[in-house]
Amino acid sequence: xxxxxxLLAALATGAWAQGKDASGKRLEAIRSEMDRGxxxxxxxxxxxxxxxxxxxxxxxxxxxxxxxxxxCYQKQNDVDRxxxxxxEYVKVDPNAPDLDKVKQRIAALEAAKATAQAAAAAAAAAVxxxxxxxxAGVDAGAPPPPALVLPxxxxxxxxxxxxxxxxxxxxAPLRIYQRLDPNAHFTLGAAANPGWQEVVATRAPANLTLDxxxxxxxxxxxxxxxxxxxxxxxxxGHVHQLKANLSQGKFMAFxxxxxxxxxxHIWIDDKKKEHPLWGDTPHxxxxxGGKHDVLVEAPGFEPFLSSVDFEHGEQxxxxxxxxxxxxxxxxxxxxxxxxxxxxxxxxKGTWRSGQEPLDxxxxxxxxxxxxxxxxxxxxxxxIVVPRGQILPIHAKMIPKYPRGPAWTQAIIGAAFLGGAIxxxxxxxxxxxxxxxxxxxxxxxxxxxxxxxxxWFAIGADAGFVVAGVLGGLATYNFIKDPLPESSVSQGxxxxxxxxxxxxxxxxxxPRKGLQQDVAAAxxxxxxQFTPSASSTGGGLFFGGKF
Amino acid sequence: xxxxxxxxxxxxGLAFFASACSWSRFDDITKNSPVVxxxxxxxxxxxxxxxxxxxxxxxxxxxxxxGTVNVSGAALYEIGQEGAPGTTAIDxxxxxxxxxxxxxxxxxxxFANASGPDRTRPLCFAVGSGAVTTKQGLxxxxxxxxxxxxxxxxxxxxxxxxxxxxxxxxxxxxxxxxSDDPVLLASLPEKHLAWFYPAKSTEFSELLVPSGVDVAxxxxxxxxxxxxxxxxxxxxxxxxxKSRVLLWKTDGSAASSYIGCLAGASGMxxxxxxxxxxxxxxxxxxxxxDSHVQWIEGTTLFALPETSSSECVLSGTIPGALIDWFDxxxxxxxxxCEKSEFGAALAVGDLDGNGDNEVIVGAPKMTVNGKxxxxxxxxxxxxxxxxxxxxxxxxxxxxxxxxxxxSIVTPHxxxxxxxxxxxxxxGKAALFYCSSLPSxxxxxxxxx
Numbered sequence: 001x002x003x004x005x006x007l008l009a010a011l012a013t014g015a016w017a018q019g020k021d022a023s024g025k026r027l028e029a030i031r032s033e034m035d036r037g038x039x040x041x042x043x044x045x046x047x048x049x050x051x052x053x054x055x056x057x058x059x060x061x062x063x064x065x066x067x068x069x070x071x072c073y074q075k076q077n078d079v080d081r082x083x084x085x086x087x088e089y090v091k092v093d094p095n096a097p098d099l100d101k102v103k104q105r106i107a108a109l110e111a112a113k114a115t116a117q118a119a120a121a122a123a124a125a126a127v128x129x130x131x132x133x134x135x136a137g138v139d140a141g142a143p144p145p146p147a148l149v150l151p152x153x154x155x156x157x158x159x160x161x162x163x164x165x166x167x168x169x170x171x172a173p174l175r176i177y178q179r180l181d182p183n184a185h186f187t188l189g190a191a192a193n194p195g196w197q198e199v200v201a202t203r204a205p206a207n208l209t210l211d212x213x214x215x216x217x218x219x220x221x222x223x224x225x226x227x228x229x230x231x232x233x234x235x236x237g238h239v240h241q242l243k244a245n246l247s248q249g250k251f252m253a254f255x256x257x258x259x260x261x262x263x264x265h266i267w268i269d270d271k272k273k274e275h276p277l278w279g280d281t282p283h284x285x286x287x288x289g290g291k292h293d294v295l296v297e298a299p300g301f302e303p304f305l306s307s308v309d310f311e312h313g314e315q316x317x318x319x320x321x322x323x324x325x326x327x328x329x330x331x332x333x334x335x336x337x338x339x340x341x342x343x344x345x346x347x348k349g350t351w352r353s354g355q356e357p358l359d360x361x362x363x364x365x366x367x368x369x370x371x372x373x374x375x376x377x378x379x380x381x382x383i384v385v386p387r388g389q390i391l392p393i394h395a396k397m398i399p400k401y402p403r404g405p406a407w408t409q410a411i412i413g414a415a416f417l418g419g420a421i422x423x424x425x426x427x428x429x430x431x432x433x434x435x436x437x438x439x440x441x442x443x444x445x446x447x448x449x450x451x452x453x454x455w456f457a458i459g460a461d462a463g464f465v466v467a468g469v470l471g472g473l474a475t476y477n478f479i480k481d482p483l484p485e486s487s488v489s490q491g492x493x494x495x496x497x498x499x500x501x502x503x504x505x506x507x508x509x510p511r512k513g514l515q516q517d518v519a520a521a522x523x524x525x526x527x528q529f530t531p532s533a534s535s536t537g538g539g540l541f542f543g544g545k546f
Numbered sequence: 547x548x549x550x551x552x553x554x555x556x557x558x559g560l561a562f563f564a565s566a567c568s569w570s571r572f573d574d575i576t577k578n579s580p581v582v583x584x585x586x587x588x589x590x591x592x593x594x595x596x597x598x599x600x601x602x603x604x605x606x607x608x609x610x611x612x613g614t615v616n617v618s619g620a621a622l623y624e625i626g627q628e629g630a631p632g633t634t635a636i637d638x639x640x641x642x643x644x645x646x647x648x649x650x651x652x653x654x655x656x657f658a659n660a661s662g663p664d665r666t667r668p669l670c671f672a673v674g675s676g677a678v679t680t681k682q683g684l685x686x687x688x689x690x691x692x693x694x695x696x697x698x699x700x701x702x703x704x705x706x707x708x709x710x711x712x713x714x715x716x717x718x719x720x721x722x723x724x725s726d727d728p729v730l731l732a733s734l735p736e737k738h739l740a741w742f743y744p745a746k747s748t749e750f751s752e753l754l755v756p757s758g759v760d761v762a763x764x765x766x767x768x769x770x771x772x773x774x775x776x777x778x779x780x781x782x783x784x785x786x787x788k789s790r791v792l793l794w795k796t797d798g799s800a801a802s803s804y805i806g807c808l809a810g811a812s813g814m815x816x817x818x819x820x821x822x823x824x825x826x827x828x829x830x831x832x833x834x835x836d837s838h839v840q841w842i843e844g845t846t847l848f849a850l851p852e853t854s855s856s857e858c859v860l861s862g863t864i865p866g867a868l869i870d871w872f873d874x875x876x877x878x879x880x881x882x883c884e885k886s887e888f889g890a891a892l893a894v895g896d897l898d899g900n901g902d903n904e905v906i907v908g909a910p911k912m913t914v915n916g917k918x919x920x921x922x923x924x925x926x927x928x929x930x931x932x933x934x935x936x937x938x939x940x941x942x943x944x945x946x947x948x949x950x951x952x953s954i955v956t957p958h959x960x961x962x963x964x965x966x967x968x969x970x971x972x973g974k975a976a977l978f979y980c981s982s983l984p985s986x987x988x989x990x991x992x993x994x
Binding site for chain 1: 568569571572573575576577578579580581582583879937938939940941942943976978979980981982993
C-alpha cells in the first residue's frame with residue numbers, strides 16, 4: 001500500500017513538474033516574441049515588428065499582440081490593417097481596461113480615413129473639371145489628392161504589455177488601479193484614492209493588456225483569505241506575471257536569470273547542487289522574498305555565484321556574464337595505429353586505434369603540440385587550446401619515407417671510403433719508403449712497391465670517387481622526402497559535454513518555504529493554478545515580470 | 547637537384563684530379579732511379595751476376611755480367627755515359643758455348659785494349675777457358691765479336707785439354723788492372739798455378755812460388771789483383787784457405803819476382819782489389835779476410851825485394867805497408883754484420899769523381915730491411931784521416947737470398963765511377979749511380 005502511495009506520489013510529482021516546465025517555456029516564448037517585436041518597433045522597423053506581433057498572436061492569442069500589430073500598421077499609415085487589428089482587439093478582448101481608448105483610436109482612424117476618402121473624391125472631381133476646362137482652353141490647375149492624416153502620438157511607450165494575474169487559489173476578485181498622479185499614494189481599504197483610476201475589475205486568473213504605467217493590484221477578500229495588494233510597473237512590450245498566494249499573505253518575489261550562455265544551469269539556494277537545478281537560462285520564476293544564493297553553471301564556463309536579496313513582491317532580473325574557464329580540451333584521434341601526445345614537451349598520453357579520441361585537458365592559449373607515431377613523421381606545431389571548449393584534432397600521420405637505399409648507399413660508401421683510406425695510407429706508405437730509398441740511392445726503377453703503390457693510389461682514388469658518389473647519393477636520399485609532413489586538421493569547436501543534459505525536470509528550490517510555495521504553484525498546468533492544501537486565512541500574490 | 551648534381555660533379559672532378567696526381571708520383575719517383583737493374587738475357591739460364599768485369603775505352607764503358615761458373619755464359623752491357631745505361635745485353639755470346647768451347651771463369655777480366663793475334667782491339671774480356679777454332683787457352687772476346695785464345699803454361703794447357711776432353715770444366719780465375727794496357731793475371735787453383743800476360747802481350751809468364759810456401763789449398767788463386775804502380779805491377783794472389791796472399795812484382799816485362807807473402811786473420815785474401823786512393827800515386831792493395839779489410843800501400847809492396855822466403859808476414863810488420871784496416875758496419879737498413887760475409891767481394895772506385903777512390907765491400911749475407919741475405923754494399927771513404935763508412939747500398943726491391951755484393955766492379959762513367967754489383971741469389975745485377983758522398987753528381991737526375 002505504501003509502495004502504491006509512493007508510486008502515485010512520484011507520478012503526481014512528475015506530472016506537476018512537466019506542467020510547470022511547459023508553462024514556464026510558454027511564458028518564455030511569449031516574452032521572446034514580445035521582446036523581439038518591441039525591439040523592431042524601437043528600431044523603426046514597423047513592418048518587421050508587425051510581422052512578429054502577428055505571428056506571436058497566431059501562436060499565443062493574447063490581445064496585446066493584436067494591439068501592438070495595429071500600432072505598427074498605423075505607423076506605416078496602413079489604416080485598413082491597423083483598423084482591422086484594433087477592431088479584432090476590441091472583439092477578442094471586450095473587457096480590456098483600455099477598451100474605450102482603443103475604440104476612440106478606431107474612431108479617429110476611421111474619421112481620418114473618411115476624410116481622406118472624401119478629399120480623394122473631391123480631388124478626382126477636380127481632375128475631371130480640370131480636364132473639361134482644359135478642353136475649353138481654360139487653364140484650371142487640378143489640386144493634388146489630400147494626404148491621409150492619421151492620429152499621431154505613438155511613441156516607444158505605445159506598445160501594450162501582457163499582464164497575467166493569477167491567484168492561489170483561483171477565482172479571487174481583483175481590481176487594478178492605474179496611477180494618474182505620479183505622487184499619489186494608494187491606501188488599501190480607503191474610500192477613495194485620489195490620483196488613481198480603477199481600470200480593471202475581474203477575477204483571477206486574468207490575462208490583461210495594459211498600457212505602460214504604474215498600477216496597483218488589489219486582491220480583495222476572498223473566502224477566508226484576506227485582501228492583498230501590490231504595485232506593478234508595466235513597461236512597453238513586455239509580459240508581466242502576477243501571482244498571489246492567498247494562503248501566505250505575502251508577495252512572492254520574481255527572479256529572472258539571463259546569461260550570455262543560453263541553457264546555463266541555475267541552482268537556487270543549493271550551492272552543493274544536491275537537488276535538481278532550478279532552471280536553464282534564460283529562466284524566471286517566483287521566489288519567496290528574502291536573500292537567495294544563485295549558482296549558475298555551464299560546461300566550459302566558470303561557475304557564477306551571487307546572492308540576491310528580494311523584497312516581497314520585488315521583481316529582479318539577474319544578468320549573468322559567464323566567463324569561460326581558462327583551460328580547454330584537445331580531442332585527438334588519427335588513422336594511425338598509435339599516437340603519443342606531448343604538449344609543451346610534457347607527455348599527455350597515448351591514443352590507440354579503436355579507442356575513443358584522447359581528450360587532453362590543458363591550459364588555454366598557445367602551446368606546442370607534438371604527436372609521435374612509430375614509423376611516421378612526427379608532427380610538431382603550434383596549437384591554440386581554446387577556453388572552455390573542445391577542439392577536435394585529427395592527426396594525419398604520414399609514414400616516414402623509407403631510408404633503406406640511403407643507408408645502403410651510406411654503408412657501401414663508407415666501406416669504399418674505408419677501403420680508399422686504407423689504400424691511400426698504403427700508397428703513401430709505399431711512396432714514403434720509395435722516397436727514402438731514393439734519397440739514400442737504393443731505389444731501383446723496377447721496385448715492385450712502385451707498382452703496388454700506384455695500384456693502391458688508383459684504388460684509393462677510385463674508392464674516394466665511388467665513396468663520394470655514394471655519399472652524395474646517400475645524402476640526397478637522406479634529404480629527399482617526397483611525402484608531405486604530418487599534419488593535423490582542426491574540427492569545429494565543441495562545447496563541453498553537459499552531464500545534466502538528461503537532467504530531471506527541476507523542482508522548486510530546496511528552501512522549505514519556497515518548496516511549499518512551488519508545490520502549491522506547480523500543481524496546475526500553464527498559467528493555471530490549482531488550490532493548494534493550505535487553507536490559511538490570508539492570500540498572497542506571486543508576480544513575475546518578463 | 548641541380549645544386550646536388552653540381553656538387554657531385556665537382557666532387558668527382560676533384561677526386562679524379564687528385565687521383566691523377568697521386569698515382570703519377572710513382573712514375574715520377576721511379577723515373578731515373580738511382581739504381582738500375584740489368585735485364586737478364588733469356589739465354590742465360592744458369593745464374594746471373596756471379597761475376598762482373600768492366601772495361602772502358604774512349605768514353606765507352608762496358609760491363610760483362612757472368613753467370614754460373616763453368617755452366618753459363620756472360621752478357622755484355624753498354625753502360626754508356628751518365629744516366630742512360632743500356633739495361634739490355636748487347637752481346638750474350640760471351641762464353642756461351644755457341645760456336646766455340648768455353649767455360650766461364652769465376653773471375654773475368656776486362657781490357658780497355660787487348661792485344662790479339664793480329665792486332666790490338668778495344669774493349670775485350672777474358673771470360674774463361676776453352677777453344678776458339680782449334681786453339682785452346684784462355685778465351686778472349688771483344689766488342690767486335692772477335693774471339694781468340696791466349697796460350698797458358700803447359701800444365702794449364704794440359705789440364706784444359708783434359709777438361710775439354712772429359713767435359714769437366716776447370717775454373718781459371720783472372721784479373722787485370724784498370725790501365726789502358728792492362729796486365730792479365732790468371733790462375734789454375736787446381737794445380738796451384740799462376741801466370742800473367744804482360745801489357746800488350748799475348749804471351750804468358752808463369753809466376754813461381756818459392757818452395758816451402760804452403761799453397762796447397764783449393765782456394766789458391768780464387769782471388770787475384772793487379773796493382774798498377776809506378777815502375778811496374780804488383781801481382782797479388784789470394785789463398786784464403788791458408789789465410790795468405792802471395793805477391794809478385796813485374797817491371798812491365800815478362801819477368802817477375804816473388805816479393806813475399808802476407809798473412810792475416812782467417813780467410814785472409816778472400817777478396818783482393820787494387821786502386822789508387824790518392825791522386826798521383828799508384829794503386830794500393832785492398833785485402834779482405836773473414837771479418838776485416840786491409841788497405842795496404844802498393845808502392846811499398848812494389849818496393850819489397852825479391853825473396854825466396856817461405857814465411858808469410860802480417861802486413862803491419864812491413865814498414866809503411868798497412869795504411870789502415872776496417873771492418874763491417876751496420877746502418878738502419880743494413881744489419882747483421884757478423885754473418886754477412888763482409889768482404890766477399892771488393893772493388894775500388896772513384897764514386898764522387900774527386901780523384902780519390904773509395905772502397906766498396908760486398909756483404910752478400912747482410913740483412914736488408916729485414917730480408918735475410920739480401921746483401922748490401924758498404925762504401926768506405928779512404929783518405930789520410932782514415933777509413934770511414936760513408937754509405938750502404940742495397941736494392942730497394944731486395945729479396946731475401948739475393949746476396950747482393952757477391953761480385954762488385956766500378957765501371958767508369960763520365961768522370962767518375964759507379965758501382966755495379968751482382969746478386970746471384972736471384973740472378974740480379976744492379977748499377978748504383980748515387981752515393982751519399984758530396985759531389986757534383988748529387989744533383990744529377992738520378993741522384994736528386
